[in-house]
Amino acid sequence: MNLKPLFEPKTLAVIGVSSTNERHPANVIFDKNNHRYPVDVYGVNPKGGKLHDAILYPRVSDIPKKIDLAVIAARAEFVPDIIAGCIDAGVKSAAVISGGFTEGGRADLQNRMVDIAREANFPFIGPNCLGLFVPSRVDTFFLPIERMIKPTPGNVAFISQSGGILVDQMIKFTQQGVGMSKAVSIGNKALIREVDLLKYLLSDPVTKVIAFYVEGFAEGEGREFVQAADCSPKPIIIMKSGKSEAGGRAVSSHTASMAGDYASFAAAIAQHNIVEAANEQELVSFCEVLSAYTKPIDGKIGIITGSGGHGAMAVDASAAAKLTIPEFSEDLKATLQKQLTENVRSIASVNNPVDLTGSAVDDDFVVCAKILGASPEIDCIIVLLLPYLPGVTLDIGVRLSQVQKQFKKPLIAYVPHVEKYNMMIDGFEMNGTPVSPSIEGAVLMAKALMRKKPC
Amino acid sequence: MLKKDVSDIVKKSKKWGWVLEPDAMKIFSLNGFQTPKYAVATKDAEALAIARNIGYPVVAKIVSPAIVHKSDVKGVVLGIKDDQTLLATLARFQKLDGFAGMLIAEMVKGLELIIGAKNDLQFGPMVLVGMGGVGVEIYKDVSLRMAPIKPRDAESMLGELAARKLLTGYRGSEPVNLDKLKKTIISFSKVMIDLQDIVESVDLNPVMCNAKACLVVDARIMLKK
Incomplete structure (x- = not known):
C-alpha cells in the first residue's frame, strides 16, 4: 500500500463541502488548504453549487484532475460508497474524518469500507479522526486556522x-x-x-x-x-x-x-x-x-550548576532515573579549578556536580562545559542555569550550544520557563540544545538518551 | 506441531480448564525439562512402593481437578521421612474434594524461582521470571518479556531482579547454575510459542535451581476457554 499520496498530495478533494453551512468541518478543511497550502483543492457536494467562487463537483469523478488525497467528511452511511467512487475515479488515498462507525455501533459500515479498500489496495486513514497535518504540505484538521x-x-x-x-x-x-x-x-x-x-x-x-x-x-x-x-x-x-x-x-x-x-x-x-x-x-x-541527539549514551552525567541546591536535586533525580553521577578524577578536578575565573575559583566546588555558585559568569559555565565535553569520564552534560544570576547573560544559550556541537556530546539545559527568560531559552533551543523547564525534566531527558543501541 | 502425547493430555484436560500436575509435569519432561523423580499413587501399596523407589525424604502433593491451589487445602506436605507419615497423608488427601491421586516426588534443594507465561491479547506469549514460592505475589520480584526470549533477554531478565545476588551466591550460599537457568528460560519460551493456541497461562513454581541444574518441581497449566 503506497502511503505517499496521503502525506505529499498535490491535488486534494474535500468531499462533503456545504454551499450553505460555512461552519461545516469540510468547509474549514477546504478553506485552510485552499489558501495556505501548495495543493490544488476541489470541493465535492452531490448537489453541486458553489463555495465562494469555487465550483463544487457532484462526484469526485467529475473533477478534471487526478486526485491524490480525498478528505471524506460526509455522513457515515454514505462513506463506503464514496470510497468505492474514489477508487473508481483513480483517487490515490483518503482520510475519513466522519464519525459514526464502530464507535457508534455501526461496525458493519466500517467493515464494508475496509473490505472495499483492501481489495483495491487503497489506503485510508480513520474513520473518526482529524487526518493529517504535514507542515507546508497539507492540513486536513477541521480546526479553524485562527484557533490553531x-x-x-x-x-x-x-x-x-x-x-x-x-x-x-x-x-x-x-x-x-x-x-x-x-x-x-x-x-x-x-x-x-x-x-x-x-x-x-x-x-x-x-x-x-x-x-x-x-x-x-x-x-x-x-x-x-x-x-x-x-x-x-x-x-x-x-x-x-x-x-x-x-x-x-x-x-x-x-x-x-x-x-x-x-x-x-x-x-x-x-x-x-x-x-x-x-x-x-x-x-x-x-x-x-x-x-x-540520536546517539544512545551509557548515562554517565556531569552536572554544572549555579546553585548547590539545584545540583543536589539533580543528583537525587538522576539516582531515581538510574543515571550515574561519577566522581571526577583528581586530574579533571584540577583542570576545572585552573580554568575558572577569579570570581569563583576559590569558592566553586569542582566535584560532580560542579557548583559554580551565584558569582559565576558565562565564561565559567562555558569553560566547564568544554572540559567536560572533552572528558571521557562522562557522556552527557546537564547545565542547571539560573537566569537571574547577575553574571549570566543572554549569550549563554548560543555559547553552550557551540560547545555541544564542537564535542558532539549531548548537553541539556534547565532554565525556568517564564516569559522573561524566553530569549535565553531561544538561545539554546534555536541552536539545537534541548531545554527543560524543570530539573527533573532535564534528568528525564538524559534518561531518554539511555536507549539500548539499535541492533 | 505438538507431540501426540502432549495433544492427548490437552484434550483430556479441556473439561477441567487446566492440566493436572502430573500431566503438566509430563508435558515439560517430554519437552526436555528436568524434573525430580515422581509418580502418582492412589492406594497405600502404590505409595509405599513409590517412596521406596525414590527414597525418603519425599514430598506428597494432592492431585485433584477441583484443587488448583494446593497449599490452600494443605495439599502439599514436604519432608516426609517414613511410611507412617506417608500413609497418614494419603488418608487425609483421599478425603479432599475430587481426589484423583497423590503425587510423590523426590525432595530437591535449591533456590526457589518462578518461570511463568501468559498469553497476552496484544503481544502474544509473555514470559515471566522471578523469585518463586508461595510468597511470589507478595514480593513481586519478577521480570517480564515477550517470547521468544533471546539469550540477551534472559540475561537482562535475571539482571533486573532485586534478588539477583542470590543467584550468584550470597554470603556463602551456593550459586545457581546460570547457564542452565538461562537455557531453561529460553526453552520454556519456545514451548510457550508452540502451545500459544491452547494455553492461557503457565506457572512453573517453584523451579528449583542449584549449582548443577534447574528442576521443574511444580507445573500449572491453565487452558484457553
Whole structure:
C-alpha cells in the first residue's frame, strides 16, 4: 500500500463541502488548504453549487484532475460508497474524518469500507479522526486556522489514536520548540494502523523521531508493532493510556496476575527498544531531546550548576532515573579549578556536580562545559542555569550550544520557563540544545538518551 | 506441531480448564525439562512402593481437578521421612474434594524461582521470571518479556531482579547454575510459542535451581476457554 499520496498530495478533494453551512468541518478543511497550502483543492457536494467562487463537483469523478488525497467528511452511511467512487475515479488515498462507525455501533459500515479498500489496495486513514497535518504540505484538521498554533517544521512525527491529544501535544511541542515533520490522527484505525505508519516513517527522510499516543492494540497487533520497531535506528516513543487494570477479573495463575495488560505492554515495548513516556511532560521532553541527539549514551552525567541546591536535586533525580553521577578524577578536578575565573575559583566546588555558585559568569559555565565535553569520564552534560544570576547573560544559550556541537556530546539545559527568560531559552533551543523547564525534566531527558543501541 | 502425547493430555484436560500436575509435569519432561523423580499413587501399596523407589525424604502433593491451589487445602506436605507419615497423608488427601491421586516426588534443594507465561491479547506469549514460592505475589520480584526470549533477554531478565545476588551466591550460599537457568528460560519460551493456541497461562513454581541444574518441581497449566 503506497502511503505517499496521503502525506505529499498535490491535488486534494474535500468531499462533503456545504454551499450553505460555512461552519461545516469540510468547509474549514477546504478553506485552510485552499489558501495556505501548495495543493490544488476541489470541493465535492452531490448537489453541486458553489463555495465562494469555487465550483463544487457532484462526484469526485467529475473533477478534471487526478486526485491524490480525498478528505471524506460526509455522513457515515454514505462513506463506503464514496470510497468505492474514489477508487473508481483513480483517487490515490483518503482520510475519513466522519464519525459514526464502530464507535457508534455501526461496525458493519466500517467493515464494508475496509473490505472495499483492501481489495483495491487503497489506503485510508480513520474513520473518526482529524487526518493529517504535514507542515507546508497539507492540513486536513477541521480546526479553524485562527484557533490553531502553527507547529514549527522539524523532525518529530506524532501519531495519535485521539485527535484531541494530538492537537494538545502539537501546542506543547510548539511551546517547547519541538519541530514536527508529520502529525496523524488515526481514529478508529480501521485500515491504516500504527504499525503501517511506523514502517512508512522509518523510511521518511524528514522524520528522525517517531512518537505515538496509543490507547490499545488489537489482537496480535502489539506484537507486530514491537517487532517492526525493534531494530529502528530512529528513536520511537510511546505514551499509553488505559494503564489501570479492569477490576474483578478472576486470575488463576500467579503469572497471569503479575503480567497484566499494562505490565505486558510496558515490558514488550522496553524489550524492543521503544521509550515509554509516562505522561505528556515526558513525551514532549523525550521528543525534544531525542530529536537533538540520536546517539544512545551509557548515562554517565556531569552536572554544572549555579546553585548547590539545584545540583543536589539533580543528583537525587538522576539516582531515581538510574543515571550515574561519577566522581571526577583528581586530574579533571584540577583542570576545572585552573580554568575558572577569579570570581569563583576559590569558592566553586569542582566535584560532580560542579557548583559554580551565584558569582559565576558565562565564561565559567562555558569553560566547564568544554572540559567536560572533552572528558571521557562522562557522556552527557546537564547545565542547571539560573537566569537571574547577575553574571549570566543572554549569550549563554548560543555559547553552550557551540560547545555541544564542537564535542558532539549531548548537553541539556534547565532554565525556568517564564516569559522573561524566553530569549535565553531561544538561545539554546534555536541552536539545537534541548531545554527543560524543570530539573527533573532535564534528568528525564538524559534518561531518554539511555536507549539500548539499535541492533 | 505438538507431540501426540502432549495433544492427548490437552484434550483430556479441556473439561477441567487446566492440566493436572502430573500431566503438566509430563508435558515439560517430554519437552526436555528436568524434573525430580515422581509418580502418582492412589492406594497405600502404590505409595509405599513409590517412596521406596525414590527414597525418603519425599514430598506428597494432592492431585485433584477441583484443587488448583494446593497449599490452600494443605495439599502439599514436604519432608516426609517414613511410611507412617506417608500413609497418614494419603488418608487425609483421599478425603479432599475430587481426589484423583497423590503425587510423590523426590525432595530437591535449591533456590526457589518462578518461570511463568501468559498469553497476552496484544503481544502474544509473555514470559515471566522471578523469585518463586508461595510468597511470589507478595514480593513481586519478577521480570517480564515477550517470547521468544533471546539469550540477551534472559540475561537482562535475571539482571533486573532485586534478588539477583542470590543467584550468584550470597554470603556463602551456593550459586545457581546460570547457564542452565538461562537455557531453561529460553526453552520454556519456545514451548510457550508452540502451545500459544491452547494455553492461557503457565506457572512453573517453584523451579528449583542449584549449582548443577534447574528442576521443574511444580507445573500449572491453565487452558484457553
